Structure formats: structure tokens, C-alpha cells
Amino acid sequence: TAICWRDDIKPKLEQAGTRLRAYDDLSGAERAWLTEYFLREVYPVLTPLVFDPSHxxxxxxxxxxxxxxxxxxxxxxxxxxxRIK
Structure with a gap:
């Protein structure tokens, strides 16, 4: 829930040095690095699933x-x- 995110998860991420920023606030170099990281490390292990009345x-x-x-x-x-697994 939003409360769990606000009161538990987000503060722990910040304590661990993880900063959350809007994509629009990133520089061109940061966007390029993030895109490359996503394509190399994250995208290959994602399993997207959509659910609707027929699924x-x-x-x-x-x-x-x-x-x-x-x-x-x-x-x-x-x-x-x-859902992304």
C-alpha cells in the first residue's frame, strides 16, 4: 500500500543510498546510462503478464x-x- 511505501520501503531505500528521481529530471547522460542498464540487466529477466476478463x-x-x-x-x-514478474 501507499503507507507501506511511504513509511517503510522508501526510507529504507534512501538510507541505503538509493535516490528516486523523475525521468524528466535526469540529464541526457543519466538517461542513456539508465536505458543501457535496463536493456542489459532488467529487460531480459522480466515476464510481463496482462490480466483482463479473458485472462x-x-x-x-x-x-x-x-x-x-x-x-x-x-x-x-x-x-x-x-503484472511484471
Whole structure:
């Protein structure tokens, strides 16, 4: 929940030296480094899954890392939800 993020996770990340910044606030060099890092280290291990009425909510494995995402269709403005494992 938002409270867990605000009161627990975010402060611990900051204590560990992790700074959260908006993408628009990054310099060109920082954006290039981040893009390269994502493509090399993160993208290869992602498993995106979308759920909707025809695809029910998937089973989440115990102790696995998952991220729920809200996706906006740039063409029609439709809202979709997904999970990244």
C-alpha cells in the first residue's frame, strides 16, 4: 500500500543510498546510462503478464518479486492492468 511505501520501503531505500528521481529530471547522460542498464540487466529477466476478463488474475508464486502496473493506451486512453514478474 501507499503507507507501506511511504513509511517503510522508501526510507529504507534512501538510507541505503538509493535516490528516486523523475525521468524528466535526469540529464541526457543519466538517461542513456539508465536505458543501457535496463536493456542489459532488467529487460531480459522480466515476464510481463496482462490480466483482463479473458485472462484472470495469475497465480503469484510464494516469495517471488512482482510489480503491478497500470497501463494507459496512448491511442484510445483505455486502462489496462498488468503484472511484471
Amino acid at each position: 484472470p488474475f495469475p497465480q503469484i508464486s510464494n516469495l517471488s518479486l512482482n510489480l503491478a502496473v497500470k497501463l494507459l493506451d496512448p491511442v484510445d486512453g483505455g486502462v489496462h492492468y498488468g
